Amino acid sequence: MSDAAQPTAAEVRAAAEAVKTALDRHLAAVERRTGEDDPAVYEAFNELAAAAEVYDELLYDRYDEVTPFEIPGADDSLPPYTGPEEPNALSVLIRRDYAVAEPQRLLAQAQRVEAADDEGTEVSGTVHGALGILFGEFEPDEIASRHKEFGLEEGDSTLWVLAADETAEPGEWLEAPFDQADPQRVVCRFDVSAVFDDLDEDEDEGDDGEDLAAELDELDDDVESDDLDGDLEPLDVDRR
Numbered sequence: 001m002s003d004a005a006q007p008t009a010a011e012v013r014a015a016a017e018a019v020k021t022a023l024d025r026h027l028a029a030v031e032r033r034t035g036e037d038d039p040a041v042y043e044a045f046n047e048l049a050a051a052a053e054v055y056d057e058l059l060y061d062r063y064d065e066v067t068p069f070e071i072p073g074a075d076d077s078l079p080p081y082t083g084p085e086e087p088n089a090l091s092v093l094i095r096r097d098y099a100v101a102e103p104q105r106l107l108a109q110a111q112r113v114e115a116a117d118d119e120g121t122e123v124s125g126t127v128h129g130a131l132g133i134l135f136g137e138f139e140p141d142e143i144a145s146r147h148k149e150f151g152l153e154e155g156d157s158t159l160w161v162l163a164a165d166e167t168a169e170p171g172e173w174l175e176a177p178f179d180q181a182d183p184q185r186v187v188c189r190f191d192v193s194a195v196f197d198d199l200d201e202d203e204d205e206g207d208d209g210e211d212l213a214a215e216l217d218e219l220d221d222d223v224e225s226d227d228l229d230g231d232l233e234p235l236d237v238d239r240r
Contacts, residue, residue, distance in 0.1 A: 005061075006061055006062055007058045007061050007062050008062075009062065011058055011062075012055070012058045012059055012062050012063070015051070015054050015055040015058045015059075016055055018051045018054070018055065019048070019051045019052055019055045021051075022044070022047045022048040022050075022051040022052075023048060025044050025047065025048070026041075026044040026045060026047070026048045028044075029041045029043070029044035030044075037190060039161075039187065039188045042188045042189075042190075043187075043188065046081075050080060052067065052069075055067065079183055079184050080184070081184060081185070081186065081187070082184040082185070083162075083163035083164075083182075083184065083185035083187070084163055084165060087163035087164060087165070087187070088164070088165055088166055088167075089163075089164040089165065089166050089167040090161055090162060090163055090164055090187070091161075091162045091164055091180075091181075092159065092160070092161055092162075093159070093160040093162065093178060093181055094140070094157070094158070094159050094160075095157060095158050096140070096144060096154075096155075096157040097154075097155030097156050097157065098147060098152040098153060098154060098155055099152065099153040099155060100127060100151065100152060100153075101151055101152060101153040102151030103127055103151060104151070105149075105150065105151030106127060106130050106131070106134070106150055106151035106152070107125070107127070107130050109130070109134060109149065109150050109151070110129070110130030110131075110133040110134055111130075113133050113134065113137050114133065134150055144157075154192075155194075156191070156192065156193040156194070156195075157191070157192045157193075158189060158190070158191045158192075159189060159190045159191075160181065160186055160189045161186065161187045161188050161189065162181060162182065162185045162186055162187065163185045163187050164185070
């Protein structure tokens with residue numbers, strides 16, 4: 001990068017101050033959170049992540065240095081929000097992935113539905129036919145909560161909430177329902193992935209290891225502090 005294109009020291013300093021401000025706002029949002037999925041916390045998180053990314057880039061461009069931390073999150077690939085401050089409507093986009101872990105269980109469940117309908121159709125002999133029956137019979141939320149019964153294994157899932165100026169006309173977007181998902185209008189998103197579970201397990205294992213080491217150290221201290229040279233009390237043994 002040429003010297004002319006480099007950010008000034010003042011710009012780097014301003015970006016650092018923006019990170020401090022975003023950090024304070026994030027803490028305030030967390031302290032005021034109204035529930036596990038408080039949108040204000042997610043919004044503050046995204047603002048903090050965006051400010052940190054800007055600061056990191058300017059710091060590197062100016063001083064060839066990087067920050068010692070990285071803020072993880074699913075919204076890293078999303079651009080800044082440019083939608084209306086007071087949306088008049090919203091769209092909720094949901095994606096859930098499943099693996100067909102037990103095809104026979106899936107087929108059996110679909111056949112039970114067919115038998116109960118008693119319409120004489122037999123399309124449950126194939127996996128894709130069985131999927132059509134089950135998703136036509138049950139709501140997606142019910143399938144999500146009972147996926148194991150249907151021989152399915154959960155994969156990643158995501159939910160996007162997009163702001164809109166007004167609701168769409170009936171049938172307007174049915175042919176291409178996801179083509180109008182403007183990332184700049186995403187108010188918040190919620191993601192579930194085994195990746196997050198693995199990270200939590202690694203942290204828990206690390207904590208368990210530290211706790212075990214601390215317990216062993218404490219046990220050693222107790223053994224060393226005991227008076228092993230003192231008189232030992234005889235044990236009462238019931239000999240029969």
